[in-house]
Amino acid sequence: MGQGKEKIREELLKKLEAFRELGINPYPNRFKVSHTIGEVVERFREETDTTALKAAGEFTLAGRMTSLRLHGRISFAHIRDYTGSIQILMEQDVVGKDLYNRVFKKLDVGDFLGVKGALFRTRTGELTLHVQEVTLLSKVLRPLPEKWHGLRDVELRYRQRYLDLIANETSRRVFLLRSKVIQGIRDFLMGKGFIEVETPMMQPIPGGAAAKPFVTHHNALDIDLYLRIAPELYLKRLVVGGFDRVFELGKCFRNEGISTEHNPEFTMVEFYMAYADYMELMALTEELISGLARGTLGSEEISYGGQVIDLKPPYRRITFKDALLKVGGVPAEVIEDERNARVYAREMEIEEEKLTTHGKILGEIFDKRVEPMLLQPTFVYDYPLDISPLAKCKEGDPTLVERFELFIACKEVANAYTELNDPLDQRKRFLAQIKERAKGDEEAHRMDEDYVRALEYGLPPTAGEGIGIDRLVMILADVPSIRDAILFPTLRPERG
């Protein structure tokens, strides 16, 4: 047996036994703290007067020991909880020779400790807890990642996120930010009178988006169910039912490729607002996103990948066609004529099987030519009808729908439209999708008879929108991959 990981673990297990022999439970059931570390640090941030600190009395704190500096009969360490970190000082003369040598000196970086003592400042001015009592709260049995470089290995960071969070401050910051973003979205929508609802994640007919679903099986009912690709059709049923403003914030699942912008399960907020149209949602979206930036980062000007992005409204608004023409440099005859578009797409080496309808071809060209140009927040609106089977036609132009997508940092973060509430038109659109599906488009929508039936009971004029939370967090947190914004991204299992 060498001194590899097993040996290190053995050493730590030996200490564990040594504690037990001393009558110390290395995993006690409870420990009462008087304050969080953050509260103490905040409260005495400015206090440098020794007697004032001493007069503040004793504090009982707990946290993970993140560093340890033994100096013979005196030792310094830092302990950290979720609110902050504080230095502690342990003296043999104070806690007694026995406790100091047999307990404190056997502690390891990574152990959870409970400490009680008064505050003071060291020679260098650091606020420090002078420990009177120390309690082991949980013993580590594996060494933590190195303190200076942290955990760099991306695979380990994703697989063992807990280590990433222990070792890397930046990672902790990203996920705290994510939490604030989600809270901010809830607060915003509830402030506007939206009610939060939950709709099925397991659906007999997966609808609301063009995507391949995951399939599962319910044994008792003996039916296949699909993990939802979107909550859309259920949410609009609720608007039919009279909930004029609803939203759902949760996971969706799409059985497709993985990339820096795609995870098989991802978080989306969808909201529906009766008596609003897509233009009103643009204004709402600007208000939401600029407010989130201010609330979480304190600024509407943010940095992403070294580039400055200004999230202060109003955002640029450009029609789908104009975006192709002016941003993408796509010739007008391509935009106006399907055959030209087909030829143009072939020259761009877009796969033949995607060149189905004119709108779809333009969509493909858009993704290649326009999307990569949209660094600053931009609403692209008025999309082709045939790639928007749930959106309402534009008045005066039956080839277009009232739909927009919001792009920030060259990523699609939101998709919204004035909802199609004409049941007869909806049925026709579904039928057109079914034809696409028959031609081999696995992502085409399926017929949902009950949804059409619901529309027949009457959906008021309504606008709806979905925002990709993970991508929004990526942008606000300035991280390059969606995996950096998801705590446990989908990975192949270890030892395949």
Add this chain to the structure above:
RNA sequence: GAGCCGCUAGCUCAAGUGGCAGAGCAACGGCCUUUUAAGCCGUUGGUUCCAGGUUCGAGUCCUGGGCGGCUCACCA
């Protein structure tokens, strides 16, 4: 799924064209009462991702596989 890159001690990283696999941190033993990447002395630690192959000799070259990253392709 395809192309490119990566995988070496618990962690972070080294090992010109094939030639004894190393350092720092961590760990272990010792010294040390104001340190904070504490310091000093000493010790230990390896299936170099896996399986084959070439070779006197493979971390290094070849083949196959695994896992990850990036790019491409697709949905947000």
